[in-house]
Amino acid sequence: MDPRYHFTESTQFEIWNVTRRDTGVGSDNTSITLDVQYAPSVKMEEDPVYVDVGETADLFCVADANPIIDTDMFSWKWLGEGEMEEMVEQSQDEATGQLTIQRATRAHAGHYQCTADNNIAPPANVAVQLVVRFKPELQKGAQWNKVASRGDGTRTAEVVCQGEGIPRLHFSWAKNGMPIDHTPQVPVEDS
Known part of the structure; x- marks a missing residue:
């Protein structure tokens, strides 16, 4: 024993x-049931979470804890600057906390923190990254449309293209x- x-x-x-x-x-001679209560540990179901602009993003935080509190065991916090964006909804099902972001925008992208607290210290935290994919957007305007250089062969012209997308x-x-080939040309020597 x-x-x-x-x-x-x-x-x-x-x-x-x-x-x-x-x-x-x-x-x-007697049955004994032992209920060991302990503070939560948490992990994200998926990290990072990818979503396209305009789609719904679901972030799932899974806890191992005893007891499982039926309501308000999970809380979410935006780790960026300012407040959590609109169209964000929190819910819980058993030992899983869920953060749902409707019609995701680029402003929703970033890190979120899930906290699980079952009133046994200490609460547990885990962070997750939300990546919001969007189509390429190129910089536009007069400074991006024209390049000037002397045509005497003594100067180079630099054409710049800037854009962003995920x-x-x-x-x-x-x-x-x-198409323009960017591979450097190696001179061939005659024998």
């Missing part, structure tokens, strides 16, 4: 250094509809 288990002089059964593994039902942008160039 484990030395942590013993009967006291008053015939009470004691368990020293109780852990989660001690949960269960025992019997010896996932990461890959640029390609064409002149008069023909």
Whole structure:
């Protein structure tokens, strides 16, 4: 028998250094149910979470805790600047907290923190990143449309194209509809 288990002089059964593994039902003329209560630990179901602009993003935070509090065990916090954006809704089902973001915008992208608290200290926290994908957007305006350089062959002209989008942008160039090859040309020596 484990030395942590013993009967006291008053015939009470004691368990020293109780852990989660001690949960269960025992019997010896009497059935005993041991309910070990402990503070939560949490993890994200998925991290990062990807969503397209305009779609619904669902972030799920899963807790291991005893007891599971039926309501308000989970809370969410936006880790960016300012307040959490509109169209954000929190809910809970058993040991899973959910943050739902309707019609996600680029402003919703960033880190969110889930906290689980079952009134046994300490509460547990975990962060998740929300990535909002959007189509490429190129910089426009007069400064992006024209480049001037002397045509005497002594100067170079630099044409710049800037844009943003998620996932990461890959640029390609064409002149008069023909792709431009960016690989450096290595001179061939005649023998």
